[in-house]
Amino acid sequence: MDKQGIIEASRHRREGERIFYTSCPANGCWDSACILKCHAKDGRITAIEPDDSVNRNDSREDCGWENIWKGNVQMRPCAMGHAWKKELYAETRLLHPMKRVGEKGAGRGYFVPISWEEALDTIAEKMREVRGKYGPYGIFHSQYPSFEKNGFPLAPWWEAGFGAWGEHSTSGHAAGEMLHLGVDLSKTAKGLSEALPGFEASDIFNSKLFVMWGMDPVVAWFGPTSYYMQLAHEYGCKTIVIDPRYTQSAELLADQWIPIRPGTDLAMMLAVAQVLYEEDLIDHEFVDQWVDKAGFEEWRAYCMGEGEDGIKKTPEWAAPICAVPAETIREFARLYGTTKPVHLQYFYSCAKRHMGDYSASASMLLQAMTGNIACAGGCQTGACLPTPGRVPAPRADFGRDPGDYQVPVLFNNNCLTEILACQKDYWEGRMSESEFRHRIGSPTNDSPLPNVQMIIFENNYANNHSNVNKRFAGMASTEFNWGFQWHLNQPTAELCDIILPAPVWQFEGMDEYMYGHQRFVSGPNGMRNYFTFCARGVDFPGEVRSKEWVWTEIAKRLGDEVVQGYNPRLADVAWEDWVDAQEAIYKEAFEEWADNETIMAYLGYDHRPTWEEFNANPVVRTEVDVPYYPFKTLMERGESPFGTPTGKIEFSSNFVKGHDMTETRWRGQIEPMPVWSPSYVEGDIGSASNDGFYNPKAKDYPLSLVSPVSIYRQHSSNDNNPFMREDCYRHAVWISGVDAQARGIKDGDLCRVSSDRGETVLTAYVTNRMMPGTAAVHHGAWYQTDGTAAEKNEYGQDLRGTPNILIDDGHLPHILGALITAGLVEVEKLADGDAEGFGLEAERGGLRGAKAALGLRAALGEGEE
Structure with missing residues (x-):
């Protein structure tokens, strides 16, 4: 077929197509609200394309530096966004x-x-x-x-x-934010506080140094924020990655990679603080205005060895704990202390460990010492999500009575x-x-x-x-x-x-999404200068x-x-008319919004858009003038965003000092400031934490497990998607070459991964991207068993490799709150006889795996393969 024949065949295939736009927050990508341009024909999605609502026919790079600064960039979906067809039309779809x-x-x-x-x-x-x-x-x-x-x-x-207090994603940072900064995310979520600790993506361009501590944005942060981080590096922002894994971000973005033992971040942070104090690399102007002096001096005394333990927290003290050379720690501290502004992003996973609240708090205190916690180009290092919205969106009115019952x-x-x-x-x-x-x-x-x-x-x-x-x-x-x-x-x-x-x-x-999140969608972070309308797509399949x-x-x-x-x-409303009736209410909301002349003028419309015009290009943008940085609104007014007893950043929490923490909602103990040896446990943090490298149970489970997210699924969405699981991604336990050799394991060997909480079977990925003594199993794999009870697995052997079967959930006597995502494991090669029976069908969770898991006799047909 010649070129013209190919064009004609393609045109014929697309005859009768309908184009609509949507976003995919069901994927869990709250940070981005990417835009999907969808093609539908004969009631099915035929293609999913990236955003073309701005800079059409241009690449992101061709849109111009000024446009990038202003946030006029395409909101492109990740690999999962493009792969939704296989999720929609999976043979396992209920x-x-x-x-x-x-x-x-x-x-x-x-x-x-x-x-x-x-x-x-x-x-x-x-x-x-x-x-x-x-x-x-x-x-x-x-x-x-x-x-x-x-x-x-x-x-x-x-x-x-x-309901519940706390949440999942930033749970390891919540105690530090509350106790040292006085920031309560539940208030910001309800619109009751202007103390928003997030940042807009383009503010990264104001940074002179970017520290990704446990952060892998190339993989773990979809949407514009990751893109802007990559651009900032290309345009000269120096980047350091601190992580036990040589991540894709370390490979693509880092000027320096500093490997560190999982769970020992606090030791390095204390040593960094010690150098900052000793060499007076302090932003005194910021500290004098915004930091409680008594607590600042109390933590100084502790770091300098003048506290009760008498140990000076030098880089030499920290080096054998975290396996980072003392010289590296000291030079990092000096670079950090003499560069400004610094975006030090201490990411969620590092803090979501037993007693990880201390390292999360310490990261905030380091940023406060150097004046980087609330400035253009800086970072609060905790919940980087909440930023003010820039675009007033329509709000559909379904006529609900608020009700009298308070949950x-x-x-x-x-x-x-x-x-x-x-x-x-x-x-x-x-x-x-x-x-x-x-x-x-x-x-x-x-x-x-x-x-x-x-x-x-x-x-x-x-x-x-x-x-x-x-x-x-x-x-x-x-x-x-x-x-x-x-x-x-x-x-x-x-x-x-x-x-x-x-x-x-x-x-x-x-439908609305969770929390009444309607179909006029904007992300809470990254770029909030736009919203998109998620239009009706295709009909419900089967009896959905x-x-x-x-x-x-x-x-x-x-x-x-x-x-x-x-x-x-x-x-x-009858079921047959349901979607039409929902759309009519959204249309009503849009038309009321479009009749607001003030909003139309603000957004630069030269005429009132019709519903049909809006649906043809349902993305509304405004330009970012000055990007938002943490606490910007209040700081510019000269008001304190810090809701602590002193109204300042408290290095030593007065709330903790004034309360029996076991009788607060936290229900456990914590020291007023980040310390390596809490008074309420035996030993130091490394030996006391149930997922720590130095915990006594490491004798039986010597590998420190982390469970990073994957670019091929968001939480557990898309683990059943063959585009993701079978065609792109190999789910395995990652171990270093040193650890593999010691266990007689070769790449691709079938292994038992076990902890004191459970076990699973996975193939091994032997790689020197892992620091020796560590292991990794990516988060989100589905728990599916053979149905035969085992010693550690009540419901049978896990065949698909969920890391959560290996991870403990204990906290007390330490405070509650953090969702734990790390643990201690052993990896051992299965003997040839033991490895029999673990077929690909069970491992991949195909239709036979579904039948084995659920016994779907009537659903699939008795005896049907």
């Missing part, structure tokens, strides 16, 4: 309501199809039953019950459900596993109230206590936290669970009594239904007051 026959739990029972009427009637009946027997706190809704909120849609009118906060967001593990002992009198409150992070001694007997799953919630064996056992022990799932073999489905087929939010239907329709139908069954409170405008 297309019908199903109910369990037999026990809950991995490899137990099986599912049979049921009608929507039976599913909804059963769910509503069980909701009434559980609330009647256990009260309003017997029902837990899994849709991110963080920041003192809960996603249970019917809570305000049906008066059930409860109470009952526990720490990362302690649901603990609730399920010990609630029976408490309610049956075998555990004291005080111990129960301490185990779950009860916010006050007067807070109600939960007795969770129904979990409503709206995501792969069971799979994505530590201590999977304990988590699955607790979730399987409840009376009745139900929820929405995408795939037949999704791990969380195995804990449901009824599973409902979930729509893929950004492509199917027109809108989630809002499902909740409305359940509300009807719970009473007229509930449905009229939740969804009065759509309560009587």
Whole structure:
């Protein structure tokens, strides 16, 4: 076929196509809200292209440096964004309501199809039953019950459900932000505080030195922020990566890579502080204005060896702990102390360790010492997400009554596993109230206590936290669970009594996303100078239904007051007209927005856009004048953003000094300032932390495990996507050549990876990108078993390699809050005989793996392969 023939064939294939735009926050990419240009034909997505709403037909680089500064860049999706077709049309896609026959739990029972009427009637009946027997706190809704909120849609009118304090992503930094800076992210999430600690992507261009401490933005941070970091490096910003792995960011961006033992970051930070104090590399002007002097001097005395322990925290002291040469630490400290501004990004994973709150706090104090914590080009190093929005977006009005019920906060967001593990002992009198409150992070001694007997799953919630064996056992022990799932073999489905087929939010239907996040979408970070409208895409496949329709139908069954409170405008809409009715409400919101002359003038519209014009190019942008940096709004007004008792940054927390921390919501102990040897544990942090390299259990589990995110999945989304899992990505346990040789392991060997919490089977990736003594298993792999109980695995051998089966979730006597993502493991080669039976089908979680996991006899056909 000649060139013209190819063109004509392509044109023919595209005849009758419809183009629509959307974003993919269902992927978990809250930082970016990338824009997907989608082609649909005959009811199916045929192609997904990148953003062309600005600089059309130009590359990002061709749009001009001035445009880049102003944020006029394309918001391109990552590999996962382009691969959604395989997720939508997977052979494992759940297309019908199903109910369990037999026990809950991995490899137990099986599912049979049921009608929507039976599913909804059963769910509503069980909701009434559980609330009647256990009260309003017997029902837990899994849709991110963080920041003192809960996603249970019917809570305000049906008066059930409860929320949590804390959250997942930045949980390791939360204590430092609260205790040393007085920053409470729950207030910023509710719009109650202007103390926003985030930064806009283009502010990185103001930095003279960029320190990526445990950060791998090329892989782990999708959207414009990663792109701007790469541009800043190209234009001369010096970059240092501190990480036990030689990451892609170290390879592509770093001028220097400093490998460090996992969990020893605090030792290096204390040594850096010691050099800054000793050589007077302090920003005295900033410290005098914004730092509490007493605490500043208290930490100085500790670092200089004038405290109780009498140990001077020199680079020579830190070097044998963290395996970084003393000379390297000292020269790094000098470069850091003599360069300004410095963007030192101490990333989430480093702090999400047992006692990692100390290193997170220390990173903030280093930035405060050098005046880099709240300036153009600087960084707060904690929750870098929240920044002010720049573009007023429409807001659809569904007519919901706010309701009278205030969802109470009952526990720490990362302690649901603990609730399920010990609630029976408490309610049956075998555990004291005080111990129960301490185990779950009860916010006050007067807070109600939960007795969770129904979990409503709206995501792969069971799979994505530590201590999977304990988590699955607790979730399987409840009376009745139900929820929405995408795939037949999704791990969380195995804990449901009824599973409902979930729509893929950004492509199917027109539902709101979680927390009332409507279809006018903007990311919370990076670039907030735009929003996009996620238009209706393709029809629901099979018997998949809108989630809002499902909740409305359940509300009807719970009473007229509930449905009229939740969804009065759509309560009587027939299913066939549902998406049309939702779109009409969004159109109404748009037209009201477009009638606002002030907004139109601000955005530079020369005429009022019509709904049709908007849908043809549904991306609204404004230019960034001066990029936002941490606390910019308040700092420029001369107001303190620091809500501590002194109104300043407190190197030694006065809140901690003035409270028994075990009786606060944190329910554990912490020192007022970051120290290497806390008074409430035996030994130092390295030996006391349950995931520390120097912990005594390292004798049996000598490798320090980290669980970094992957570019091929966001949390566990896309682990079932063959484009990602089979065609691009090799899921394996990473170990160094030194460690592999000592164990007789070669690249590609099948290995048992074990800890004191569980074990899994993975192939080995032998690489000198890993520091000796460490191992890595990427986060997000699905927990799927062979169904045969084993000594460490109650539900059977994990065949797919979730790192969370290996990781402990313990905290006390240290404070609660952080979601732990690291641990100690051993890796050993499986003998040839032991390796038999671990086929690719089970490892990849194909259709045969789905049947093995769920026993889907009726769903797939009895005896069908």
